[in-house]
Amino acid sequence: MSYFRAENLSLRFGGLKAVDAVSFAVEKGEILSIIGPNGAGKSSIFNLISRIYRPTSGRIFFEDQDITEEPPYDIARLGIARTFQNIELFENATVLSNLLVGRHRHSTTQLWQELLFLPSVRANEKVHRRRVEQVIEFLDLEAYRDKPISGLPYGVRKVIELARALCSEPKLILLDEPSSGLNVEETDDMSFWIRDMRRELGVTVLMVEHDMSLVNRVSDRVIALNYGRVLAMGSPAEVQQHPDVVAAYLGA
Amino acid sequence: MLDFVQQLVSGVALGCVYGLIALGFVLVYKATEVVNFAQGDLMMLGGFFAFTFIGMLGLNYWVGFAGAVAAMAAFGMLAERIVVRPILGYPQFSIIMATIGLGYFLRSVAGMIWGTDDFKIETPFSQGVLRLGSLVLAYDKLSVIAATIILCALLYLFFNKTTLGTAMRASSENMLAAYYMGIPVKRVVSIVWAISAAVATCAGVLLAPITFIHSNVGLVLGLKAFPAAVLGGFGSIPGAVVGGVLIGVIESMAGFYLPEGWKDVAPYLVLLAVLLLKPEGLFGLHVRKKV
Amino acid sequence: MRFLFKTDYEDDIRLFPHSGYVVSYGSLFAVLLVAPYVLSSYLMSQLVFVCIYATVGVALLILTGFTGQASLGHAAFLAIGAYTAVYLQQFNVPFPVYFLAAGLLTGVIGALVGFPALRLQGIYLVIATISFAFIVEEILARWESVTNGNEGMRVKALSLFGTAVSRDSPAFYFLCLAVLVLTIVGTLNLLRSPTGRAFVAIRDSETAARSMGVNVALYKVKSFAISAAITGFAGVLFAHKLSFISPEMFTLQLSIEFIIVILIGGTFSLHGAVLGAIFIVMIDPFLTYLKDDMPGIIAGVAATLGAGKERAAHIQDGIAAFASLNGLKGAIYGVIIVLFVLFEPLGLYGRWLKIKLFFQLFPLYKRATFKRQKIYVKSERNR
Structure with missing residues (x-):
């Protein structure tokens, strides 16, 4: 098959x-x-x-x-991850949080744990971050990590969208x-x-x-x-x- | 049965007023995608202008009516120029807030100028009834219905048959494209506000024999007209009037046949039910974003 | 300008990015702790209202600012919290229990409102929340066996661990402050974890959020529930502070006030909720001041500038008459809202950031840094 x-x-x-x-x-x-x-x-x-x-x-x-x-x-x-023809990024968030949304399918923490930010959430966040950093390195996005999406050039956005898809592994x-x-x-x-x-x-x-x-x-x-x-x-x-x-x- | 018809007529008459205010919402929304929360207050102000001309200065009803409409049309343009134009194109939320602010301002200022009492305008329709057999219909209600029909017909012709109307529809679809096609977008928006304020004034003056004019009437009726516009699908002119009539009839029926308290809630219950089934209202278009 | 040298992912996660934050928030906290022993009882009372309004502001920010779901019905959530508390109080339920119960019930109702709201967008959602608030108001007025109808309900004094806490005591203020601080910390925690990011994702692009595995419906409902629950908690405090509640306290007007809180404060940061709350609550004392003292002061100034005694008295009367005009508050509200939308779209917190940046970059500050993007209107119907 x-x-x-x-x-x-x-x-x-x-x-x-x-x-x-x-x-x-x-x-x-x-x-x-x-x-x-x-x-x-x-x-x-x-x-x-x-x-x-x-x-x-x-x-x-x-x-x-x-x-x-x-x-x-x-x-x-x-x-199955995807990118969009006309770029659908989260405009008012930083590149980093855009990529972290890509990790969403791997998040396992519960709402109450997040409200208290328990050590398990913190540990998870670091794992997510490490994965995101790998993708950032893979696609040469280091320079844009903390920049908000609005204001980035089109070409970079295109790469960020690819990065976001890759972050979901x-x-x-x-x-x-x-x-x-x-x-x-x-x-x-x-x-x-x-x-x-x-x-x-x-x-x-x-x-x-x-x-x-x-x-x-x-x-x-x-x-x-x-x-x-x-x-x-x-x-x-x-x-x-x-x-x-x-x-x-x-x-x- | 007689009661029913009587209730139906007064419901339709009240609904027409809602519909006229809703029409104002829709006009502005269609042209600029702005939801004007101050629409009810424009109506209130129109009513007060008419009261000043007719009640205080003692002008002829029709002259006063026309004067109020003209004054309010100018005022609508002014409000657009000062409050709305600078923020056109910013997020909807900002614009809604700006119009809410405008509404606050108008209400308070009207309260300062004319006081917080109730006012009544004497109209040619205030007295007199039409008798059809044992059915008694008051002229004031019939006059509202007739005026609404006339206004709707005029607006329909305007939007579908005149160049300016077409230009307005075009700029509501895509302002930039309309601009490139040589449509004077700013002037179009100004005119739309003028028309919508004029329509609101008509509603205010027509309302006068049915209810009193006071500084909060705009808020109260505006909040009924809103469901009307939404029910009709926000952006559809016939929808607004049909929605208004529906709300008016529901309200008057609920007031007559249901226990006390239902009258005020019933329109909103119906609205929520409609939104649950048809999130775009009865006549709204369902278009989805292309990705 | 401070340059942060980051050595650990932790640096991007912690709530206080550097020592400067610890110092400034620490000193603010210290000031808030001594406030009840310094300020007049009237100002203390206003400060309690600031805490309550700010709590609601944070709740509204979660829903409107971060998830992008507008609501003009938060007064109803506040009412549900308040009425639940007062109702349970009649059965001698202890404070901690009815406090939690009120929040929980409001949260559940918030979720129930959230479900139908899933299909609605923009203006339709605004109308639906207004309708919801009207219906709640009417239920409160009619369900007399529980709410005592339009007569309203008297709120018994708060009793915590066996001791009565008066609504004007410092203890009550600390309680409100604690609720506010906990709300803020909880919200910040949420924002740095997957749920908060999912909220922001939904606000900016539902399609993309969905394709990244965010269950948009679930998270919208969550956002509604959290926002409502926090508002419910605030409602309990609100009821205690007022010591009497009736349906006409929870009208659309109040919902609009809450929206103004976040609008004036700034919709992109929690600071905005607090600043906006201060602004809205302090407008009353300001107007009172305007009414009582301003005419005298201006007349005094006029007198020293050479206006005759009669003239000065005339000016004083004129200004006093203006300041005590009915509805002046409404007009000022209106003007403030319009001015903020027109000139300060980022709110008070945005203004603060601009001032800060100006000094940091001096003399290189560019006005364009915070210029907002203007777009031509494209029909939202095609979105």
Whole structure:
């Protein structure tokens, strides 16, 4: 069985089929990219996986468990973290507390313990902090630790969002257009981090991306979507040469 | 049955007043996303202006009415310019607080100028009844209903048929985009406040034969008009009026058929029930954030 | 300017980041401890109200400031706490028991209010909380067997461990102060642990909070419950301080006052709740002062500046007449709120920070440091 599986996933908004019977599988340790023109339903698939939308039909499996009906907050607890296309950070908090929220799924303390800040809470906080520091080091965010998010440049925010997702120690990470809004250098960094993430942290990556150079550099396999349907699936080179994909991009 | 119809009419009449105040909320909200907690107090002030013109200066009812509306329209623009414009675009909470502050101020100042007594305005509708068989309907109530219908029709035409109305709707969707499209956003906002203050004044003057005008009337009625606007889905003009009428009818029915005490609570109970079932009100749109 | 050299993660966790805090808060605490033996009984009484208002302010900050859920119904929570205490008092329940019971009951009711509030946002939530407060007020007025209706209830003197504590005694003040300090410490603890961070996360982006594993509904309910419970505790003290309660004390007006507390103080820090409470409570003595002494002083000044005796007396009368105008308090309230929103959006605490920074950076302070971001209005309906 595959590590992560979507079976016949569909999503309709009224008469519009945003996602139309999409099936795919992600193997453990793989980097899989989803490409496609605007409005192809890429982000919708992510929103279905993280349960922001409820699928009209179809099932989603993760580690052989059916997660289609799990509440949204449990998706993160199962080990699936995500980033957002347009950055959803906690604007009025510092970078550090943003990252600590990423640790939320590992917090075990009870409310009354926190009110008294018992030694167990304190010890837990230090463990969280140590993990966060590892991520900060991994993504070179040392300079921003105590800065509030509002006021940070876009590129940095993008990295912080990735960091927040990594802080939850995910097994599978969903990256929604990790390179959008980044310059060439930042995109380069991003591609290294994505590969390092797999190599050093053993994270499986599912990614929606427009920048084909990034896709080519990091992906093991690529899925091309158009109008909510799968056009082609395979290695980056195969998919890019697929006649339907070429047609979709050239608008023929 | 006769009682029922009688209650229904007075409920609808009261509801129309709520609806008119709610209309003011909605107008401002639609154009600027500002919830104006001082709307009821604008109505109160309008009532006092009319009282000053008609009761104290002895002007003709219609002249006084028009004068009050014009004065209040100017006052609405002034309030917008001083209190709201500098903070337009800041978090909603700040703006709500600013309008609450404005309300406090208006109430107190009205109390200082006109005192805290009750005032009555003599209107052409104050006396007289319409008899339909054994049904007796007072003109004052009917006049409120008729005026509400006329005002709604005018506003509907204004928003849907005129350029200015369209501009207002555009700037409520996205102010920056409207600005780029050459809509004078600031002036539009000013005009919206003027209209909303004028509508509030109409409510105040129409209310006069039914209830007395006093400095706290705005607070009391404003807090009834609020549920009306929310019930209608905040942002829908017909919704506001329908919500107002609903609240008015519920209140008058509860006052007549239920034990004492229910009259004041019933509108809020209904409101909570509606919000539980439909968090966006009866006519509100449910739109979710795109991520 | 002080530079902190951090050597341990502990440095970011502790409540007092450096010795300066210990010194300043220590001396503040010392002043508060000797206050009842120095200040007049009237000012002491006001100080007790400051403690109670600040406690409610902290409660409201948790809900509105940190979790982002506006409430204009906190007077109702205060009322529930107060009435529970007074009701239980009739059965000779000891203070610690009814104090806890009041907080607990209010907390449970807060959670119950929180559930329906889950689906509501912004203005709809404000209206729902107003409606809730109205309904509570009406229940208090009508449920005569328990609340004695509009007649109100007399509150027996507080008795702690067998000794009566008068509402004007220093002991009662210390009790209120202790409740306030415990509330603040508890809230600070919460804010540096996962729950507090989850609250802030919900305020800034529910979507992101959810995708990070925060059960948004649960935490909103928790926030409502905690906030209500604290307000309930404050309600018990409020009842004792007033020694008489009736439904018309817990109106929308009071809820608005609580909101003003955090608005004037500053919604981003607990300091704000305390500063705001001081401000709101001290406005009364200030107005009294204005009414009693100001006309004389101004007339005196006018007289020394060469105005004739008659003229000075005239001025004195004019100002006295103005100061005793009905509703002056309301007008001043209104103006203060508007001025704060317009010019001091960060509240009193924000002003304090600005002044502090000015001296720290002198002469390099930039006005733009605290400039707030202005955004063009985009419909919240699309959020």
